[in-house]
Amino acid sequence: MSQHTTEPAPAPGQPASGPPTSALDLAEEFLDRSTPLSRIRNVLHRYPAISPAIVLVIAVIVFGLLNDRFLNPANLSLITQQVAVVGTLAVAQTLVILTAGIDLSVGAAMVLSSMVIAQTSVNQGVPAVLALLLGLIVGLAAGALNGVLVTRLKLPPFIVTLGTLSIFVALTLLYSGGATVRGGEMPELLTWTGSTFDIGGVNFTVGVLLMLLLYVAIALILSKTAWGRHVYAVGDDPEAARLAGISVNRVLMSVYLTAGAILALAAWIQIGRTNAASPNAGAELNLDSITAVVIGGTSLFGGRGTVWGTLLGALIVGVFRNGLSLAGLDVLWQTFAVGVLIIVAVSVDQWIRKVRK
Helix, strand or coil, X not given: CCCCCCCCCCCCCCCCCCCXXXXXXXXXHHHHCCCHHHHHHHHHHHXXXXXXXXXXXXXXXXXXXXXXXXXXXXXXXXXXXXXXXXXXXXXXXXXXXHCCCCCCCHXXXXXXXXXXXXXXXXXXXXXXXXXXXXXXXXXXXXXXXXXXXXXXXXXXXXXXXXXXXXXHHHHHHHHHCCCCEEHHHCCHHHHHHHCEEEECCEEEEHHHHHHHHHHHHHHHHHHHCHHHHHHHHHHHCHHHHHHCCCCHHHHHHHHHHHHHHHHHHHHHHHHHHHCEECXXXXXXXXXXXXXXXXXXXXXXCCCCCCHHXXXXXXXXXXXXXXXXXXXXXXXXXXXXXXXXXXXHHHHHHHHHHCCCX
């Protein structure tokens, strides 16, 4: 006589028991659990400009409460003018960092370009338009030098640009003789970027307008063109990009050349901003441009970030320097604060990169 084993009936109100759950299913269920912190990290990974936007809003509110002059239209105009040069350099820096590189020579190359523009116009009598073209050639040559050393000799971008930083500084001093060219000696076209116009009681310069137009152009190029997608692909995984048929060296070379052209524009904006061309200008521009990019959410490991985040980062740098100055803090503490911002931004980037894809 056969015996049949019957499972106990489920208690009233309880679902019937199903097949046993495997250890793999339990592990998958555990991994799929998301905490509020992990959801925040996922959002920041998808939209890297959110965190700098929050920081900027908080900084404006705090500095506005600490000093009534901070939100004064004249002070806001000063901040935008200060951001114009750093913001333009930061666009070039963003393109390089998106490819997992870094350019320590952007400030020095910009100063060299500005001195060529000013010196050829004033001392050699070169027409203003041609002087600007010569400045563009200098910027392209600087970008080409960095690009060749990175793509052909396979040298690390950090080492390459650290070396060219010294080269460009030395060339600037040798070419200019250490002399500053005053704006009053130059043709009006060269100082035109310093001209102001009023919007809502705040004075903006032509240089600020040119910077914003540059951001619009680069943002569209990165998001709407094959070249932009290739830049992100190379920064994310150069070997995978190569296997996908992308010429990695060609993309890198084009990035450094584009950055060089942008440096020439920054040189023109710098001349208008200071109404002079000085070989000693821009001592902190390298640091500030990298700070703006990193704070703006662009990963130092490449492949992630937007130029709009960089603009927010440049504004944060400008707001912090201006706000701390109005608070009466020594300039050394302003530099200290920027250093803290860099460390915090990189730490946040490392945390965001741990997001499970």
